[in-house]
């Protein structure tokens with residue numbers, strides 16, 4: 001049977017892996033984190049009242065499917081340590097780190113309750129990550145110190161805690177490789193003039209997504225209260241010569257417009273100002289969002305880039321911006337500011353990429369080619385260029401199709 005190595009368990013790698021097993025290929029899926037889902041693990045469904053086609057559930061559903069797929073071998077907490085090309089494909093050495101909790105975990109959370117470590121040493125998987133198996137952070141766990149704590153093992157109803165778990169080095173033979181190492185969100189704090197890192201209630205869109213995903217509603221980090229007046233700011237980090245990210249990240253207008261709509265769904269009394277330069281809502285007509293905003297008295301679309309965020313009165317935030325007419329400076333106070341960050345590619349310039357013959361362009365994105373594919377290496381997802389989950393999925397299916405043909409040829 002054809003075996004394909006998929007590197008990266010985000011929307012791209014998951015879709016490619018599912019598409020490959022649907023074609024009858026075996027898959028070895030290597031993900032460096034403790035769970036599958038990639039960036040989508042942290043994201044919130046934006047469709048509280050009706051589906052808004054944000055694509056987040058698509059990625060999480062693929063993760064749920066692939067963990068139950070007999071043709072797929074899932075290796076979490078794993079990285080490819082070495083790749084060697086031979087006549088029949090690639091010989092791959094994979095380093096698998098221990099999670100100290102076996103697949104018998106039923107996710108009851110009893111271990112977390114009894115763990116005496118401040119901030120805990122045993123955790124559920126991040127956000128909506130799959131599978132829902134817990135894991136122990138060895139660097140924090142008291143079992144590996146003098147006290148030899150075993151509280152979690154004693155309380156676990158399925159005896160899933162395994163302190164004997166060890167690093168494993170395994171070798172697999174594959175006929176093709178799908179490279180899907182994805183992206184990193186830009187650090188919003190690189191935009192120092194907007195108060196990130198110094199003002200508690202200036203948060204990135206990643207933070208906003210996490211809070212909504214975990215709690216179902218947005219609260220201010222400073223006092224835990226729901227914000228009543230919110231500013232959403234676009235193009236944070238993207239299109240910035242200073243940060244060396246000169247491209248448009250392509251998906252941030254789409255998610256931020258849907259996120260803004262979700263905020264109004266969760267609290268119709270919220271006042272929301274949406275600061276933007278250009279509105280790029282990808283495949284959806286931007287008029288829909290403009291009309292949605294027009295229909296609401298509490299929403300304003302402001303076509304300008306704010307100049308600064310500073311402390312306002314009574315714990316609020318003061319935003320200064322050039323007015324849309326360019327004639328004066330506006331000053332507006334908010335309870336919360338959300339900075340909509342873009343992305344940088346991840347892993348395209350790594351040693352692993354080099355060992356597969358992948359090179360990066362001047363912006364750090366991976367360059368695919370027919371020549372590379374003729375050697376059985378296929379690239380997909382946001383490591384190639386900015387793309388949302390929908391485009392990622394479509395292009396991953398196409399890559400899987402070419403990989404399965406190339407691999408069986």
Ligand SMILES: Cc1cc2nc3c(=O)[nH]c(=O)nc-3n(C[C@H](O)[C@H](O)[C@H](O)COP(=O)(O)OP(=O)(O)OC[C@H]3O[C@@H](n4cnc5c(N)ncnc54)[C@H](O)[C@@H]3O)c2cc1C
Nearest residue numbers: 008010011012032038039181182183255381382387388389
């Ligand atoms: C704040 C924010 C909100 C967003 N909201 C939406 C939205 O609502 N709708 C939408 O369509 N898109 C949204 N996006 C975009 C979406 O996150 C991307 O389109 C999508 O994550 C790209 O998928 P990917 O698999 O290419 O990359 P990633 O999601 O980054 O996944 C890559 C995976 O590869 C793993 N990996 C990396 N290197 C290695 C390695 N060497 N070995 C093993 N594993 C490795 C990573 O751990 C990760 O799990 C949002 C993005 C951000 C930043």
Ligand code: SF4
Nearest residue numbers: 105106108109111156
């Ligand atoms: S107590 Fe055991 S079964 Fe329950 S979450 Fe912890 S490890 Fe999993």
Ligand code: SF4
Nearest residue numbers: 115141142149151152
């Ligand atoms: S052994 Fe003790 S310290 Fe370590 S995770 Fe279990 S309860 Fe926490």
Ligand code: SF4
Nearest residue numbers: 235238248249252253
């Ligand atoms: S998608 Fe929108 S917010 Fe993101 S960089 Fe492009 S124009 Fe700016």
